Amino acid sequence: MEIVACPDCDLLQSIPPLPPGGKARCARCSETLAIERVDALDRPLALTVAAAVAFVVANTTPLLGLSAVGREASTTIMGGAYEMWLQGSELTAVMVAFCAVIAPAAHIAFLLTVLLAVRRPPAPRWVGEMLRSAHLLQPWSMTEVMMLGILVALVKLAELATVIPGIGIYAAGAFIALLSAVLVTFDSREVWKRVEWAVGTPPERAAGEAALQGDR
């Protein structure tokens, strides 16, 4: 029986053993506390590797080409940020590079490292730090927002130019799909069970148990 505090409303509660695919919701605010994932470590690893490959392809091959008034231009994702920099919007260029390339790259790399490191428990402590960094980066990994942005940009340009999709854009689409699959199958709780404790060894009785049983 696992004792947790709901991260959204702080209510102390115990999570009963869950069937595969079963979900535990907070008794007070209904936010999801835990999901029992099937194949918690192998499946996300395979998906993360695939996502990493898709990401590399998406960034190294041309995303789109544009043909207009007899001239041609094409760009990669970094190319978009670079052009913003050249045009004087340095701050925006840095943020675009961060949200579209750096954050997703670091996020996937960290998840991959964590999943590989916990295959032989106990994993060293830095693995825990890396998982935390991955969680912090997640909201800043905005590849799907970028994709919609490209779509809107294409529509705006459709009248004056012919647009040629490159390999990069399909790879980016694959990356988004694979990343979503990773996030659905990844189970942080399983990872934390396999990480070495910072201070000594896990105690016999969890801190929450005493409180739930009325002791002080």
Added chain:
Amino acid sequence: MSAAAPDAAARSVDHAPPALEHAQSAAQAGLVACRVCRLLSRPARLANPGNCPRCGARLASRRPHSIQYTWALVIAAAICYVPANVLPVLTTTAFGSTESDTIMGGVIFLWVSGSWPLALIVFVASVMIPLGKLVALAYLLVTTQRGSVRNSHHRTRIYYVVELVGRWSMLDVFVDAFIVALVQLQPLMSVEPGLGVAFFMTVVVLTMLAAQSFDPRLIWDAGDDKDLRHA
């Protein structure tokens, strides 16, 4: 093991919701949940809990100064919201003539040229979502500071939506970046980014940080115990 066992069990899909009369929050029980690895620990003093024994992260019962930081970020974002919409985001130079567009200008262009679904998407992402986030965060801040106990469920939902939806307002920044990247066909046609983009991006970043700095558990603290208010 004590005979009187106050307990609250998380609902799993097939169980009925349990009674909550004896339930308490971790803070009320003198426990702290690690914000990184979710481990519950009992610190010697709740005011200065030290580090998590499992992952070593700094423990804090609530996000420190959550209300102050969130207000500061919301106000800063609101200030940037005006230039973001007033200043031009793109300046197009085609065949010798120059034209500047603001965010709304881009929306109108899409609408007029027939792509009204995209016009709607850009309008929602660039105008409605940032404004909605600012209003929602201000509402959450005011109700939490007043110690309101009503509508806690709705307020938690609102917070959840703000967090989920916030990143989509980056849409226009990406649109502008890719237009600028592709339309560099001097001397016939070229596009330059305007100052509006930088301000707009700042609004998005600030509102995202504001949502992250607000601690949703504060919404429920007022109901748990009138004195347990962390500002």
